[in-house]
Amino acid sequence: xxxxxxxxxxxxxxxxxxxxxxxxxxxxxxxxxxxxxxxxxxxxxxxxxxxxxxxxxxxxxxxxxxxxxxxxxxxxxxxxxxxxxxxxxxxxxxxxxxxxxxxxxxxxxxxxxxxxxxxxxxxxxxxxxxxxxxxxxxxxxxxxxxxxxxxxxxxxxxxxxxxxxxxxxxxxxxxxxxxxxxxxxxxxxxxxxxxxxxxxxxxxxxxxxxxxxxxxxxxxxxxxxxxxxxxxxxxxxxxxxxxxxxxxxxxxxx
Amino acid sequence: xxxxxxxxxxxxxxxxxxxxxxxxxxxxxxxxxxxxxxxxxxxxxxxxxxxxxxxxxxxxxxxxxxxxxxxxxxxxxxxxxxxxxxxxxxxxxxxxxxxxxxxxxxxxxxxxxxxxxxxxxxxxxxxxxxxxxxxxxxxxxxxxxxxxxxxxxxxxxxxxxxxxxxxxxxxxxxxxxxxxxxxxxxxxxxxxxxxxxxxxxxxxxxxxxxxxxxxxxxxxxxxxxxxxxxxxxxxxxxxxxxxxxxxxxxxxxx
Numbered sequence: 001x002x003x004x005x006x007x008x009x010x011x012x013x014x015x016x017x018x019x020x021x022x023x024x025x026x027x028x029x030x031x032x033x034x035x036x037x038x039x040x041x042x043x044x045x046x047x048x049x050x051x052x053x054x055x056x057x058x059x060x061x062x063x064x065x066x067x068x069x070x071x072x073x074x075x076x077x078x079x080x081x082x083x084x085x086x087x088x089x090x091x092x093x094x095x096x097x098x099x100x101x102x103x104x105x106x107x108x109x110x111x112x113x114x115x116x117x118x119x120x121x122x123x124x125x126x127x128x129x130x131x132x133x134x135x136x137x138x139x140x141x142x143x144x145x146x147x148x149x150x151x152x153x154x155x156x157x158x159x160x161x162x163x164x165x166x167x168x169x170x171x172x173x174x175x176x177x178x179x180x181x182x183x184x185x186x187x188x189x190x191x192x193x194x195x196x197x198x199x200x201x202x203x204x205x206x207x208x209x210x211x212x213x214x215x216x217x218x219x220x221x222x223x224x225x226x227x228x229x230x231x232x233x234x235x236x237x238x239x240x241x242x243x244x245x246x247x248x249x250x251x252x253x254x
Numbered sequence: 255x256x257x258x259x260x261x262x263x264x265x266x267x268x269x270x271x272x273x274x275x276x277x278x279x280x281x282x283x284x285x286x287x288x289x290x291x292x293x294x295x296x297x298x299x300x301x302x303x304x305x306x307x308x309x310x311x312x313x314x315x316x317x318x319x320x321x322x323x324x325x326x327x328x329x330x331x332x333x334x335x336x337x338x339x340x341x342x343x344x345x346x347x348x349x350x351x352x353x354x355x356x357x358x359x360x361x362x363x364x365x366x367x368x369x370x371x372x373x374x375x376x377x378x379x380x381x382x383x384x385x386x387x388x389x390x391x392x393x394x395x396x397x398x399x400x401x402x403x404x405x406x407x408x409x410x411x412x413x414x415x416x417x418x419x420x421x422x423x424x425x426x427x428x429x430x431x432x433x434x435x436x437x438x439x440x441x442x443x444x445x446x447x448x449x450x451x452x453x454x455x456x457x458x459x460x461x462x463x464x465x466x467x468x469x470x471x472x473x474x475x476x477x478x479x480x481x482x483x484x485x486x487x488x489x490x491x492x493x494x495x496x497x498x499x500x501x502x503x504x505x506x507x508x
Contacts, residue, residue, distance in 0.1 A: 122380040129378075130412045133404075137411060149425050150387075157391060158384045163425035171403050171417035 006196025013228020146180030260450025267482020400434030
């Protein structure tokens with residue numbers, strides 16, 4: 001096992017399960033913290049600001065500042081900024097994505113924007129979807145924060161951003177650029193934000209299809225922890241295995 | 255050219271264009287009417303009742319009674335009735351689909367219904383989509399009135415029912431049964447409703463992908479009229495040609 005100099009770490013299923021604490025997570029982060037090893041939480045959740053995410057982690061006794069949180073909303077804003085710093089954007093989404101785009105100084109616009117951005121929006125309605133479709137048909141670049149098909153909740157699996165995004169994909173017959181895990185766009189940016197080298201950094205998460213695939217696609221080592229979505233049995237079926245897989249973060253030496 | 259004994263006829267693009275009259279349509283229907291040849295309007299629009307559709311046709315001076323209108327909502331209700339006459343249904347949709355399901359005596363139910371039915375709903379919201387996803391994940395049979403990706407309006411192409419349906423398809427990874435054109439489900443029912451033989455009946459419409467394909471798939475002769483979606487150039491590309499194609503309904507002898 002390498003001595004990794006940087007950690008990119010998933011949230012739900014890895015640091016907590018919904019509103020439920022994962023006991024070993026807090027100790028794991030404290031150990032990183034004590035050794036002074038840089039870490040960054042990387043999340044496909046576009047609805048919360050980094051401040052809100054850090055607060056939630058602190059509530060689970062996990063040391064985290066807003067600067068240690070990298071959301072797909074931040075990655076989306078950065079991606080657009082690199083393409084067109086003064087872009088106009090029509091955005092579907094909640095506080096996290098709107099906050100990230102505003103921090104970059106983008107102008108919001110309902111008609112003929114340069115970009116359409118779709119993030120999870122539990123206030124979605126037909127007019128919002130219509131404006132997005134009209135803009136994409138008028139030539140706006142179509143971007144979606146992530147392709148997650150479902151949101152795990154206490155009621156069961158509710159529609160995720162990937163499924164909401166599909167309304168526009170199907171109606172306009174235009175594929176979006178997805179930013180979040182498993183895409184390497186968010187990973188490259190997270191690495192640059194953390195400031196460690198790819199070869200010395202490891203991606204930690206519970207869901208093979210997003211977390212581990214994101215690490216693999218961006219050429220990083222990966223650690224799958226079976227405290228969330230992907231079971232041992234499911235992992236066996238995967239052609240490309242993570243670098244490491246463990247039952248709990250307490251097994252991991254830092 | 256055969257002397258057809260029955261006509262199945264599309265609406266938008268064939269009888270009118272949105273709120274615009276198609277001059278030859280009224281005369282065409284009057285000629286059918288005068289010869290006593292039975293005709294039935296067959297529409298993928300699930301939002302209106304047959305009474306509302308007949309009224310719209312009358313406003314364009316086209317002779318039509320509610321009994322001469324067959325909507326995908328009626329086909330959906332009949333389809334479910336044949337599977338389970340006392341089914342419980344969770345429905346997303348507007349007046350037309352709710353009216354058709356109520357006329358069959360079905361019970362509406364938000365949780366654990368036997369069927370989930372999705373028709374165009376311009377009051378769509380996250381809670382409606384969530385209830386549909388939860389029900390499909392709980393085993394409800396998933397049905398969609400039609401797969402149309404876009405609604406032509408004066409503002410441009412807005413999301414059609416096929417694109418709204420995709421939220422549930424993508425989120426639950428379950429394909430729906432589509433009822434409307436180009437599926438043969440609606441065509442078989444329309445034929446039975448009209449009461450003429452398949453070999454003596456012709457399907458008339460402007461859109462190759464729905465109207466003409468519906469006729470072809472259900473083994474009927476077809477007449478494409480270039481007053482709506484499909485252009486002559488687009489038609490040339492199609493492998494299977496309609497039985498006839500004309501510029502305007504005034505060219506057609508009855």
